[in-house]
Amino acid sequence: xxxxxxxxxxxxxxxRRKQVLANxxxxxxxxxRLGLLGRNGAGKSTLIRLLGGVEMPSEGRVxxxxxxxxxxxxxxxxxxxxxxxxxxxxxARIYGRExxxxxxxxxxxxxLGRQLSNPMKTYxxxxxxxxxxxxxxxxxxxxxxIDEVIAVGDANFQRKCQFExxxxxxxxxxxxxxxxxxxxxxxxxxxxxxxxxxxxxxxxVEAAIAAYEQL
Amino acid sequence: xxxxxxxxxxxxxxIGALMIRELNTRFGRDNIGFLWICAEPMLxxxxxxxxxxxxxxxxxxxxxxxxxxxxxxxPLTFFRSAVGRSNKVVxxxxxxxxxxxxxxxxxxxTRVFIEMIGxxxxxVFFAGALGLVGLFPIPANxxxxxxxFLLYALFTLSVCLILAPLSELSEVIxxxxxxxxxxxxxxxxxxxxNSWLSPSVRAxxxxxxxxxxxxIMRLGLFGDKVHPYYDLSSTLAISAVLMMIGLxxxxxxxxxxxxx
Numbered sequence: 001x002x003x004x005x006x007x008x009x010x011x012x013x014x015x016r017r018k019q020v021l022a023n024x025x026x027x028x029x030x031x032x033r034l035g036l037l038g039r040n041g042a043g044k045s046t047l048i049r050l051l052g053g054v055e056m057p058s059e060g061r062v063x064x065x066x067x068x069x070x071x072x073x074x075x076x077x078x079x080x081x082x083x084x085x086x087x088x089x090x091x092a093r094i095y096g097r098e099x100x101x102x103x104x105x106x107x108x109x110x111x112l113g114r115q116l117s118n119p120m121k122t123y124x125x126x127x128x129x130x131x132x133x134x135x136x137x138x139x140x141x142x143x144x145x146i147d148e149v150i151a152v153g154d155a156n157f158q159r160k161c162q163f164e165x166x167x168x169x170x171x172x173x174x175x176x177x178x179x180x181x182x183x184x185x186x187x188x189x190x191x192x193x194x195x196x197x198x199x200x201x202x203x204x205v206e207a208a209i210a211a212y213e214q215l
Numbered sequence: 216x217x218x219x220x221x222x223x224x225x226x227x228x229x230i231g232a233l234m235i236r237e238l239n240t241r242f243g244r245d246n247i248g249f250l251w252i253c254a255e256p257m258l259x260x261x262x263x264x265x266x267x268x269x270x271x272x273x274x275x276x277x278x279x280x281x282x283x284x285x286x287x288x289x290p291l292t293f294f295r296s297a298v299g300r301s302n303k304v305v306x307x308x309x310x311x312x313x314x315x316x317x318x319x320x321x322x323x324x325t326r327v328f329i330e331m332i333g334x335x336x337x338x339v340f341f342a343g344a345l346g347l348v349g350l351f352p353i354p355a356n357x358x359x360x361x362x363x364f365l366l367y368a369l370f371t372l373s374v375c376l377i378l379a380p381l382s383e384l385s386e387v388i389x390x391x392x393x394x395x396x397x398x399x400x401x402x403x404x405x406x407x408x409n410s411w412l413s414p415s416v417r418a419x420x421x422x423x424x425x426x427x428x429x430x431i432m433r434l435g436l437f438g439d440k441v442h443p444y445y446d447l448s449s450t451l452a453i454s455a456v457l458m459m460i461g462l463x464x465x466x467x468x469x470x471x472x473x474x475x
Contacts, residue, residue: 011473049474053315056470070313076474077313081240093232094314096225 002051002068002143002173003027006060008197009046020046022197023060028143028173030066035184035205036177037212038194044177045073047194048147051175066142066173072132073147080121084112084131087120095139102138109134109160125152133157137164143173151180181209225316233317233325252333256292257341260285276411277440282351285341286436287405287429290364293334294371294403294425295396300326301375302382302389305472312474319465319472323379327372335364355438363431366450370424373454376461380468404429409444417444424450 007024010017021043028034036044049055051062052071070077078087088106092099107116110130120128129149136144150161165174166187178184184191184205191208192199195215202208242249264284271280304322311317345351354360382388400406402419404426409417420426421444430445 012471052313054313054474055472058470068315070315073313076310078310079236079240082236086236086239090232090236091314093235094229094316096228 001027001029001063001065002175003063003065004051004060005063007047007050007057007062008059009043009050009055010058019197021050021194021199024192024199026192026199026201028175030142030173031171032190033174033176033188035188035191035208036175036194037181037184037191037208039215042194043197044194045147047199048073048145048175048177052145068143069136069139069141069145071145071147072129072136072149074125074128074149074152077132078120078128081119083119084110084116084123087131088116088135091135091139097139102135105138106131106134109137109164111156126154126157129153130157133161133165137169141172143175146174146176146178148177148179150176150183151178181212185209226318226321229317229321230324230328233311233321234329237325237329249333250336252329253337253340255296256289256334256337259292260288260337260341263288276408278437279350279352281345282342282436283433284406285345285351286338286432287403289334289338289341290367290425290429290432291400291403291405292337293330294367294374296333297327297330297371297375298378298392298396300330301378302392304379305383309472309474312472319379319469320376320462323372323375327368327375331368331371338364352437354436356435358435360432360435363428363433363435366431366447366454367425367428370428370450370454370457373457373461376458377464378461380461380464383468383472399425402426404433408433408441410442420444421446422449422453424453 004024004026007021008019009021010019024047026034036047038044046055048071050057052068053062053064054071054076077091079090082090085103088102089099092102110116110127112127112130115123115127116131120131123131129152132149144165150158153161165172174187176184176187188205190201190203191205191212192201193208193211193215200211202211238249242251261281264281267284268280273280275283301323304326305312305319308322342351346353378388402423402425404420404423409420409426409430412420427445427447427450430441430443431447434441434443434445
């Protein structure tokens with residue numbers, strides 16, 4: 001289970017504190033798929049970072065009883081000056097995996113070919129997303145944190161995600177922040193709508209999407 | 216207890232991975248790669264030693280001047296580069312904070328450790344090369360020499376642990392660093408032995424951890440030619456206090472880090 005208890009985050013800004021999230025509560029178990037909906041700046045990415053332990057909450061806490069991926073987002077997690085292979089080696093090392101085991105999977109999943117030997121700063125956002133997903137799937141987590149990033153991939157990549165993540169790993173928990181109501185509708189079983197720092201949890205995705213579209 | 220050993224296992228794994236990554240990004244894989252890390256301290260030590268031997272002659276108080284300067288300057292370059300590399304270390308690595316198991320302290324440990332290994336290799340090469348032509352003595356007591364070096368490294372680490380969070384909080388620190396490390400030279404033991412000083416100056420030096428550690432290194436290197444004055448307990452105590460302050464600052468700062 002991943003449990004959020006009274007989670008809040010505020011940032012100091014010019015001597016003033018800005019409350020981005022306040023008193024967020026929910027839990028996610030194996031096989032659950034939670035969508036995070038909200039307008040730009042509503043705190044979706046911030047919540048993903050708190051869940052992933054990238055930033056620390058100002059109030060409340062996150063309890064993690066299962067393994068959780070790092071936030072799969074447009075940036076972060078990689079070093080641009082290193083090649084795709086070197087980044088993969090680094091990630092394999094810090095997660096205690098053998099690079100040899102992971103290599104074949106990412107070569108097949110990313111279809112990046114010789115690009116994997118080039119520095120990651122030369123990658124497009126879609127290519128970065130492929131590698132990030134490939135690595136996190138090869139490492140195998142119980143819960144995947146996804147911040148918008150599927151949307152940057154092409155149709156082929158989306159098909160692969162659909163198969164590898166949503167079908168083959170249907171027992172895993174997924175928390176996904178997205179602007180695409182279409183994606184949330186097809187992937188998620190429940191959704192949290194963020195507005196003004198507060199979160200409202202809907203067990204019915206259609207109701208959540210209706211509330212989001214009212215914002 | 217098992218949580219502690221699990222944490223230890225993860226952090227050693229992370230630091231190992233960070234070191235390999237750091238060496239790759241800094242020196243690449245081609246050529247002599249990370250041997251370059253030795254080049255700078257050796258050049259410094261060699262050239263400064265040469266200048267001093269022109270000014271002061273080949274020996275001072277029965278100690279070869281090139282060996283004396285080299286044995287002081289290599290640890291000093293270690294301190295300076297470790298301090299320089301701790302500046303804004305979190306900002307430089309913040310993309311990696313996406314991986315929860317990588318802690319702020321790992322960045323500091325990694326960089327100090329790499330600089331330390333570089334300085335040790337530079338010391339060995341320098342001593343070996345000059346030793347062949349009789350300008351560097353065989354260490355009288357290698358154990359004491361290494362103990363002194365480790366003490367010097369402990370102090371360096373404790374300073375870096377404070378500097379890493381401090382440099383994130385204030386832009387001024389970055390500007391003050393070069394002048395501070397320069398001002399520090401008289402208190403680093405690099406160019407003197409405590410027995411050469413007047414008792415009142417020596418009393419001040421005995422409060423300086425790097426001067427004490429340097430004195431111990433010189434004792435290990437030159438043996439009987441040195442009449443050592445050092446204060447081990449103040450060195451350990453000051454380093455421990457600095458380290459505690461650094462750890463507390465890092466912990467408090469972690470809460471407010473905004474990862475780009």
